[in-house]
Amino acid sequence: MAGNRQALTAMQAGLASCHVCGKLQSCKADHHCVRCGSRLYQRKPFSVQRSWAFLITALILYVPANLYPIMNTTSLGVKDEKTIIGGVILLWSMKSYPVAVIIFTASIVIPLLKFLVISLLLFSIWKGHSGKLNQQTRLFRIIEYIGPWSMIDVFVVILLVALIQFGGIATVLPGSAAMAFAGMVITTMLSAISFDTRLLWDSE
Amino acid sequence: MELVQHLPIDNLVACHSCDLLHEKTALGKGEKAWCSRCGSLLYRTNNNAIEISLALTIASLLLFLFAQLLPFLSIDVDGNKTTIYLISTIDTLSQLDNVLLGIAGALFLVIIPLGVLLLDLLLLSSLYSNKRPLTLFARQLLLLIGRLAPWNMLEIFLLGVLVTIVKLASIAEIALHQGFWAFVALVMINLFVSTTLEPEELWQAIDKH
Numbered sequence: 085m086a087g088n089r090q091a092l093t094a095m096q097a098g099l100a101s102c103h104v105c106g107k108l109q110s111c112k113a114d115h116h117c118v119r120c121g122s123r124l125y126q127r128k129p130f131s132v133q134r135s136w137a138f139l140i141t142a143l144i145l146y147v148p149a150n151l152y153p154i155m156n157t158t159s160l161g162v163k164d165e166k167t168i169i170g171g172v173i174l175l176w177s178m179k180s181y182p183v184a185v186i187i188f189t190a191s192i193v194i195p196l197l198k199f200l201v202i203s204l205l206l207f208s209i210w211k212g213h214s215g216k217l218n219q220q221t222r223l224f225r226i227i228e229y230i231g232p233w234s235m236i237d238v239f240v241v242i243l244l245v246a247l248i249q250f251g252g253i254a255t256v257l258p259g260s261a262a263m264a265f266a267g268m269v270i271t272t273m274l275s276a277i278s279f280d281t282r283l284l285w286d287s288e
Numbered sequence: 289m290e291l292v293q294h295l296p297i298d299n300l301v302a303c304h305s306c307d308l309l310h311e312k313t314a315l316g317k318g319e320k321a322w323c324s325r326c327g328s329l330l331y332r333t334n335n336n337a338i339e340i341s342l343a344l345t346i347a348s349l350l351l352f353l354f355a356q357l358l359p360f361l362s363i364d365v366d367g368n369k370t371t372i373y374l375i376s377t378i379d380t381l382s383q384l385d386n387v388l389l390g391i392a393g394a395l396f397l398v399i400i401p402l403g404v405l406l407l408d409l410l411l412l413s414s415l416y417s418n419k420r421p422l423t424l425f426a427r428q429l430l431l432l433i434g435r436l437a438p439w440n441m442l443e444i445f446l447l448g449v450l451v452t453i454v455k456l457a458s459i460a461e462i463a464l465h466q467g468f469w470a471f472v473a474l475v476m477i478n479l480f481v482s483t484t485l486e487p488e489e490l491w492q493a494i495d496k497h
Binding site: 091092093094095097099100101104105106107108109110119120121122126175178180182183186187217218221222225232233235236237238239240241242243244245246247248249253254257258262263266273277281282284285286 | 297300301302304305306307308309325326327328361363365366368370372376377380381384386388389392393396397427430431434438439441444445447448449451452454455456458487488491495
């Protein structure tokens with residue numbers, strides 16, 4: 085453990101650790117990092133606003149991502165369109181339980197968890213009351229780590245499209261939800277990247 | 289602000305999650321320092337991290353080439369057999385008039401992972417061989433690597449491949465080829481490097497030059 089005699093934050097000491105390379109240095113207004121040359125901020129600029137903006141964009145994209153088909157299959161002339169949840173139900177009815185659970189978790193549960201946790205933390209910053217900051221910080225780190233795993237379904241669509249091109253017998257085409265879904269994952273990741281956990285601790 | 293003069297900045301570290309200042313203490317090999325307030329990782333040490341990472345980056349580049357250019361997997365539906373290469377998935381996508389999905393595939397499967405590997409190779413080899421002119425440019429390389437890192441999703445793609453295989457197993461016969469196994473090895477090495485190599489260590493190495 086590193087020593088901690090004076091309980092002091094870098095901001096209270098007039099210091100900043102560069103948000104790009106992490107170098108700790110004294111922070112004067114309008115300065116650039118002495119090590120990597122990036123603009124120096126004590127907190128990520130417009131963190132709350134950017135986080136909200138990306139999160140709301142992601143929420144909007146979540147609607148078409150779930151309502152429109154993610155994959156269009158044509159098999160012996162029979163067309164079939166499947167939404168994400170439709171695909172999960174089909175997998176479950178075919179007794180592929182592990183895969184159904186993986187897709188359901190990655191495509192439905194993780195995005196919802198991300199919306200919930202990031203908006204709760206943003207509210208917590210806005211209200212200024214701290215609550216259990218340890219748990220909130222850990223929760224954010226978990227959400228940040230599992231976020232990109234939502235891309236699984238997009239990759240599955242890409243692979244199926246590339247694999248199943250048998251002309252008359254069977255073809256798979258990406259549905260309109262595929263791009264909305266990819267956009268949703270990317271914007272939730274941008275929302276997490278913009279979020280600054282130090283803002284949670286500033287009210288302490 | 290007057291506090292700044294009394295604090296030995298070089299001997300301090302601020303937690304990235306909650307901004308609390310800590311005095312640095314020397315760590316033994318493989319030890320980690322945690323924040324006393326919020327419990328996040330402060331820093332860790334590794335010996336020979338640059339040498340090990342350089343060796344593994346070269347190995348990763350070769351595996352990346354194998355994964356892209358060797359047969360990846362083949363699928364057999366009632367005698368209709370197709371073998372795909374990883375690189376050909378992008379070609380197929382772009383032929384379907386779905387430009388955006390083609391671009392997404394190209395970015396996540398080829399451009400970003402290959403870009404990060406090449407930047408890593410340039411940076412690590414210049415640090416390893418102490419070349420002066422390259423170190424000027426090392427900061428830019430490391431900044432770019434840091435920006436690309438969150439978008440490197442090879443391990444997630446691997447899980448996608450496994451899900452696809454299970455999905456298709458009931459309707460078709462699937463065979464895995466050398467490209468697939470090279471890809472598995474690549475993902476393993478990538479995960480190992482990301483837990484070994486700390487960006488702070490690279491910044492300090494650049495500072496020393």
